[in-house]
Structures are given as C-alpha cells and as structure tokens.
Amino acid sequence: MTTGLPEDVTGGPPGAETPARPADPRPALEVTGLDVHYGRGRGRRRALAGVSLSVAPGETVGVIGETGSGKSTLARTVLGLVRPSAGSVRVGGEDVTRYGNRRWRALRRRGVVQYVFQDPLRSLDPDLTIEDSLIEPLLIQGRGRAEATARARSLLDRVRLRDDLLARMPSELSGGQRQRVAVARALMSGPELVILDEPVSALDSANRVQVLEILKELGAAGTALVLISHDLGSVAGTADRIAVLHHGALVETGAARDVVNRPAHPYTRLLVGSAPTLRTASADRARREALRALPHT
Numbered sequence: 447m448t449t450g451l452p453e454d455v456t457g458g459p460p461g462a463e464t465p466a467r468p469a470d471p472r473p474a475l476e477v478t479g480l481d482v483h484y485g486r487g488r489g490r491r492r493a494l495a496g497v498s499l500s501v502a503p504g505e506t507v508g509v510i511g512e513t514g515s516g517k518s519t520l521a522r523t524v525l526g527l528v529r530p531s532a533g534s535v536r537v538g539g540e541d542v543t544r545y546g547n548r549r550w551r552a553l554r555r556r557g558v559v560q561y562v563f564q565d566p567l568r569s570l571d572p573d574l575t576i577e578d579s580l581i582e583p584l585l586i587q588g589r590g591r592a593e594a595t596a597r598a599r600s601l602l603d604r605v606r607l608r609d610d611l612l613a614r615m616p617s618e619l620s621g622g623q624r625q626r627v628a629v630a631r632a633l634m635s636g637p638e639l640v641i642l643d644e645p646v647s648a649l650d651s652a653n654r655v656q657v658l659e660i661l662k663e664l665g666a667a668g669t670a671l672v673l674i675s676h677d678l679g680s681v682a683g684t685a686d687r688i689a690v691l692h693h694g695a696l697v698e699t700g701a702a703r704d705v706v707n708r709p710a711h712p713y714t715r716l717l718v719g720s721a722p723t724l725r726t727a728s729a730d731r732a733r734r735e736a737l738r739a740l741p742h743t
C-alpha cells in the first residue's frame with residue numbers, strides 16, 4: 447500500500463540504515479513470549495499473548511496500539527508491577543521474571559529502569575520542590591546532597607530548563623515544564639532503560655516537538671527508551687523501531703520508516719491511516735471498523 451507519506455517522515459533518507467551504535471550483546475530490555483492474564487476463573491482474560499521484544503542500549507522503540515491493546519500492561523510487567531503467566535523479562539541482562547517485591551525494590555532503588563507517567567504530576571510529589579523531587583532518587587541511594595544537586599542542575603540543563611525552577615513547586619510549572627522535569631528525574635539514577643507512557647500527548651505542539659527532540663538526544667546518548675503511545679504519528683519521527691500491539695499481541699515490529707511507509711499488517715495500515723500527524727488520507731469509517739474487528743493474532 448502507498449501511504450502518500452513523505453519518505454523522510456521518520457527522520458532518515460529512504461533505505462538508509464539506523465546509525466550504527468557500539469555493539470553491546472546485552473539488550474537493555476528483552477521480553478520473551480510474555481503472556482499476562484487478569485482475573486480468575488471464568489473472569490480470566492488474556493491481556494498479553496506471546497509478546498517478544500528486545501530493546502538495544504541506546505535504542506528507542508515505540509510501542510503503539512489503541513486503547514485496551516495492552517501497552518500499559520506491557521510496561522507494568524516490565525516494571526514488576528504485574529506478574530506474567532508465561533514468558534520472561536530481562537532488564538539490563540538481569541532476569542527479573544521471578545523477582546519478589548524485595549528484589550524489585552532493590553532494583554528500583556538502583557534506578558536501572560525508570561518510568562515516566564503520561565501525567566507528569568504523577569511522577570512528581572506535589573509537596574516537594576523541584577529540587578527535592580530531582581535529588582530524592584540519589585539521596586535514597588545514599589549519595590550526598592551536593593553531588594545530587596549538581597546532577598539535578600546538569601539534567602535540568604539537558605532538558606532545556608533553567609535552574610531557577612529548582613526552588614518551585616510542581617504546581618508552579620507549566621505542563622511542558624513538568625513533563626521535562628519528570629524526564630530529568632527519571633535520568634537522575636543513570637538508568638539503562640526509561641519507559642515513557644504517552645510522553646507528549648498532553649503537550650501543545652511546541653512543547654511536543656521540544657520534548658521529542660530531547661528524547662531523541664537521550665537515545666543518541668545511550669539511554670534505551672520505550673515510548674508508549676496510541677498515536678503512531680507522535681513517535682514515528684523519534685523511534686528507531688516501532689512495535690504494534692493489537693489485542694495483546696505484537697502484530698508488526700520493524701524499523702520506524704518501514705512500518706510507517708510500508709506497513710505490512712492491516713491493523714498497522716489502520717494506525718497509519720488514523721494518524722493525523724502523518725498527513726495521510728484517513729481510512730473511511732466502515733473500513734476502520736472492519737479492520738478493528740480483525741481476529742486476534
């Protein structure tokens with residue numbers, strides 16, 4: 447199918463390979479054959495079915511799907527908040543699948559994997575100044591206040607915020623500023639992997655572009671990112687690869703430009719057709735309904 451998309455919509459010339467990164471045999475995230483169920487007995491429902499996904503160090507992967515497709519369940523399982531019924535999760539080479547609460551707490555304290563919520567207010571304590579919110583993860587690790595504050599200033603600079611925001615409360619910041627502080631906070635511990643849930647959907651277009659640029663720089667600097675979104679268009683230009691979730695199964699995974707310009711699965715074609723920012727003609731309503739009713743794969 448031709449999408450009518452500009453060939454450079456994903457940020458690179460057609461046919462060009464993703465820039466080579468230093469080879470690291472150990473993926474930042476490796477999810478294999480993941481099944482997740484909610485509920486018990488007759489109310490038991492499968493939310494993820496055989497999901498396998500690997501994210502290399504420094505790679506940015508967009509996980510795209512409509513509401514209820516299982517995006518949050520995948521993130522929550524990677525973070526140890528939901529237990530899978532089958533499959534495995536490795537974070538930074540460490541098999542965390544059977545970790546209990548105590549080992550998860552220790553892993554979170556080390557800050558190997560971080561999560562940024564869709565609503566940045568959820569990532570920031572409303573009763574703490576921006577400075578205290580930023581330095582908290584390092585203080586918990588036993589690091590000194592001076593070192594933590596210096597790092598907070600340098601990360602604020604990295605997300606293009608002035609350090610006079612340090613003394614403010616989250617309620618005194620704009621939505622875009624709060625989202626950038628949430629990103630800076632997630633980076634304080636030097637994580638291998640950051641999962642961002644709808645990182646730009648609450649932002650206006652100017653902030654959206656800026657935050658996506660910042661995320662792109664983080665990927666280039668070696669942090670592995672998973673961008674969760676219902677909108678393929680909002681992450682297509684930032685992600686190296688796109689993974690498409692449909693009814694809990696990954697129906698297509700590929701280089702972002704291939705998924706956008708040459709979607710192989712009918713559901714991906716629906717998403718491309720539904721993404722206003724990709725400037726393509728919308729699929730008509732009847733066709734979209736038909737595609738949505740595709741059998742689970």
Ligand SMILES: Nc1ncnc2c1ncn2[C@@H]1O[C@H](COP(=O)(O)OP(=O)(O)OP(=O)(O)O)[C@@H](O)[C@H]1O
Pocket residue numbers: 484485492493511512513514515516517518519520676
């Ligand atoms: N705690 C829960 N108990 C029972 N079912 C759940 C629970 N959380 C999610 N589900 C179900 O699992 C499926 C996947 O939900 P999930 O929240 O992962 O989807 P999503 O793609 O993140 O959706 P959204 O974009 O709306 O956040 C849905 O059918 C949902 O109703």
